[in-house]
Amino acid sequence: MAAPGGADESGGAAWGRRWVRALLAVLVTAAVVVPLTAAAARPSIPAPAPAVLPAVTAATLERTYAAHRANAELASRMAADHGDRHRAAADRALAAPSRTLLSFDGRGLGRAVEVFGDLAHADRVAVLVPGSDTSLDTYERFHAQAATLHDRLTEQAGRAGRPGSGAGSGADAGERTAVVAWLGYTTPGTISATVVTPDRAEEAAPLLRAFLTGLAAVTGPAARVTLLCHSYGTVVCGRAASRLDVSDVVLLGSPGTGAASVADLHTRARIWAARGGDDWVADVPHVSADLFGLTVGFGTDPLSPSFGARVFAAGPGGHSDYFRPGSVSLGNIARIVLGATSEVTRA
Template identity: 45%
Template sequence: MRRFARTLVTAALAAALVAGTAGWASADAQTAVTGPPPGTAAWRADTVSGRPLPDPARAAPAEVARFFAGLDASRARALVRAHPLVVGNLDGAPLPLRYEANRLAVTANGEPRFAPLAAPGRQILAFDPRGRGTVAEVFGDLERTAHIAVIVPGSDNDATTYDRARAAHTGPAYTRPAQTGPSHTGPSGMARSLRSATGETAAVIAWTGYTTPVGVGLDTARGRLARAGAVRLARFTDGLDAVGAPDPVLFCHSYGSVVCGLAARHTDATDIVAFGSPGMRADSVGGLGTGARVWAARGPSDWISDVPNVQFAGLGHGADPTSAAFGARRIDAADVAGHAGYFTPGTRSLKAFAAIATGTAR
C-alpha cells in the first residue's frame, strides 16, 4: 500500500512538472544532431599516399591523433582545404588545423547567421551547420595551459544564439534570446567571464556541441537530447586527451547538467560542477560513476527550484544535486540572481568557479 501511495505522489509531481511550467505547450520538439559531420562520405573516399583516412564515425580520437602525427604539414593542410567540415569536427586532430578548418567551413557555408563565428581571432574548435547549428569555441591557449574548463549550457543554445545574452533574473522565459553583445549569461559570455575570473590562467571552452531543447517543454523534461549530447561530450573530452590537453573541469548549467550527469562516467574530468540543475539522472554522486569531484550550486531566486526532482515515466531528471542526500560539494550562490546569473562578476559563485577551474578549491 505504501509503495502504491509513493507511486501516486510521484505521478502527481510528474504531472505538476508538465502542467505547471510556463511556456510548456509552445516548445518545439527537436531532432538531435548525431553521427559524423557533413562531408564524411567524400572524406572516406579520399586517401593520403594510398592510405585510408580515419573514419570520423569509428576511429577513436587517439587513432586520429596518431594519423595526423604521421603527416607532414603540406598534406595536413591539403586535408583542411579539401574537407574543412570533417577536419574541424574531428576529435583528436591538431588544434591549429581545427581552428583553420572551421574558419573555412563557416566562410564556405555562406549563411549570415553563422558569419560572426568566422571573425578574426576566434578559435572555433567545432562547427556543424546541421539543424540549428552546434559550435565550440576556445578562449585562451589550449595547447599551453595547465587548466581547462568546459562550459556545457542548457536550453535554447545553438550556433546562432551562442553569443547572445540571456535575461538573468526572470522565470522560464529566460532562455529566449535577448540582446546581442557582451554578457556573462550566454555560453560565450560565461566562458569569457570565467576566464577573466581565473586571471586568464585557465583556458575555457564554450561547448554548445549538442542539440539543446527549445523553450521549456517536453524535451527539457526528458533525457532524449541529453543522452545524445552525452555521447558527443564524452568523445569531445576524449579528443582533448588525445592532443595532450589537461583533464578538464566541466561546468554544467541547467539542462547541460543532465548531459554532464549522463556523460560523467565516460569522461576524465577532474571536477564536475552542476548549477541551476533540474537533476543529473542519478540519485547521488555515487550513481554518476565518476572519480571526479562533484560540486553543486543553486541561487535563492533560481526558478529551477520550482521543478520537482522526480523521475517518472521518462519525465524528470531525479535528485536535486544541491541536496545533502546527493552528496555533492556545495558552492555558495547566495548572491546569484535568477537562473542565469552564476557568472556575474563579483559573485561568490564565480569566485568559487574560478578556484575550481584552476585547481585551488578545497
C-alpha cells in the first residue's frame, strides 16, 4: 500500500512500521486498562434470558414482536431493581407498544433487532449493521438512524409512485420498503483493543448470515435486501459477504473490510462505498499487520480505485452523519436501496 502524500515504497514501509509500533503500544495499554476500568464502572446488570420462540415467519411476526417487548419490559424492571436507571430506561423504551422487535437480549451490553415498516410485505429491505460502541445503552441513536432512513425510503418511493411527480427517484411505483436495525452482535468499544482487530467481526459474521437466512422466510425470495454497514460494521459485512444473498452491500465510513478488493469479498452483490468529508476514518492508516499472531488493521481503503467499489458522494458530514435527514449521503443510500442506482451521485 502506498504511503500518504505519495511517498516512495521504502518511505511507505517505514511509515507503516512506525504506525504498527505506535499501535502496539496503544493495544497493550487498552488491553490492560480498558477492561479493568469498564468492569469497575459498570458491573453486570441482571436481565432475563431471551424469549425462546419458533423460527419467525410472516404469520408469526406480531407474536414475535409481543414476546420480545415483554422480555424488554422484564429486563427494564430487573435493571431498575439493580439501581441502573439508564439501562432501565433504555429497555423500557424498547418495550413500548409501538416497537417491533425481531429479537432482544438484555444481558451484558445487550442486543436487539428492530423492524421499521411492514416487513412481511416489503419489496425492498435495508438491514443496518452498526459499528463500535453500539449497545442497549446507546441504542436510541441507532434507532433514530434506522427510523430516518425508513422515512426517507417511504417518501422517495411515494414520489416515484405519483404520476407526473417528476421526482426521478428511479424506484418502481408502489414499492414497499422496510428497514431492520440489526444490533445482533457485541460491538467493540471505540477505545479498546478489539476495535482494531477482526475478532468481533469473526464472531458476528455467522450471526449476520443466520439472521439474513431467517429474514428470507419472512419476506419471501422476491424481496431485494441491501446491507448498510457502518464503521466497524463494514468489517463484519466483509467477513460475511461471501455467503450473503443480498443485492447490494454499502460500506459507510469504513476502516477497511479485511479484503484487498471487491473480488476478494467473493460476492455477487454490488459493493458501494462512501465517506463523509469530515469523517475521521479518512485519517486511519489502511494497513493490516500480524503482531504476535494477532491481526491488527483492516487493509485496503474501500474508497481506493484498487479496491473496486462503486464510490458515491456522502457530502461534508462526519462519522455519525450518514443518516442525517436531508444529507447527500442519506439521499444516495435511499436510491441504492430502492434500486435507482443510475441516479446515485458519484464522488
